[in-house]
Amino acid sequence: MSWYNDFISKLIECRACPRLVSYRERVKPLPRFMNDRYWLRPVPPWGDLNNARIMIVGLAPAAHGGNRTGRMFTGDSSAQFLFRALYEAGLSNKPYSISRNDGVTLKCIYITSVVKCVPPNNRPSNEELHTCIGNWFRYELEHVGPRAIIALGHIAFLGIKLALGIRAEFRHSEYIDFNGIRIFMSYHPSPRNTNTGRLRIRDLVNILRMAMEYSGCEST
Incomplete structure (x- = not known):
C-alpha cells in the first residue's frame, strides 16, 4: 500500500522527542543479544495490510523487543504471549514472533503502538504521548x-481515547463502541501480568475472538 510505505519511510526518520531519541539509541544489548544489531529507531507497525479489520495497539516498543528487531511485538516475552493467542485464534500462521525474517503472517490483524519509540521505564511523558499520536497514530487509524481495536493496557487505551476524542474508563475484557468501531480492552501481555495469572492465554484468545466476530474476520 502506498500510504503505508510512505508512512514507514517518514516514521523511521522521526526525531521529534529528544528524550526518546536519546534513550532508544543508547539501549545496551542484553548478553544473549550481543551479536544482534539493534534497530534503535521508531518501530514500524505491521500486519495484514490488505484486510486489517482488527488493530492491536500496544503502548510502545520494548527495549529488547521491537527496539532490537525493528518490528512491533517481536522478539520479547510479551510478543510470544500475544502470538500464542493469535495462533490459537487462527490469526497468525505461527505461535511466535522473533524477527522480521521469521516468516510470520497475520490474518485481519494490524499491530501498532501509540508511541513509536521505546520510553524509559516504559513511561512516555504526556508531551511525548500527544506528539506521537498527533504525528503518527491518528494517521494510522484514519x-x-x-472495524475493531484491541487496546493492550491502560496507556494504550488512553492513546486511543486521545486520538479519537472519546471518554471512557479502562475495564479489562470489556468494550465500548464509537462511530462503528468496537474498542476492546485487555491487560497488556507483559510478564508482570502473564506470570501472575492476571492475564491468561484463554482470556486474550476470547478477546481476539470477540473482535473477530464483530469485525467479520473468519479464522483459518
Missing part, C-alpha cells in the same frame, strides 16, 4: 480504518 488509513487502516479498522
